[in-house]
Amino acid sequence: MPKTDRVRVDYLPCPAAVAALKAAQSHYPENSTQALIDRLVITGLSALVQSHWQPPRLWGKRDRWKLPANLL
Numbered sequence: 496m497p498k499t500d501r502v503r504v505d506y507l508p509c510p511a512a513v514a515a516l517k518a519a520q521s522h523y524p525e526n527s528t529q530a531l532i533d534r535l536v537i538t539g540l541s542a543l544v545q546s547h548w549q550p551p552r553l554w555g556k557r558d559r560w561k562l563p564a565n566l567l
Contacts, residue, residue: 506532511553511560518567 508516519531526534542548553560 509557509560511557511562514562514567518562 515535516528516531519535520526520528523531523534543550551563551566
């Protein structure tokens with residue numbers, strides 16, 4: 496029986512997000528893909544609310560975003 500009290504998020508990543516996920520898998524090989532997505536979303540939100548951190552510039556449509564070289 497499926498759990499109905501959880502939100503389901505369909506995941507259709509852009510190429511930069513796939514690159515980020517692959518990079519994360521090399522740092523956390525024991526985590527499942529879902530655990531990595533959860534970790535990245537939670538960490539990303541935490542970083543976004545910190546006043547001293549600036550997110551990378553992602554120009555144009557999301558399908559054209561590039562993962563910054565220092566994150567690869």
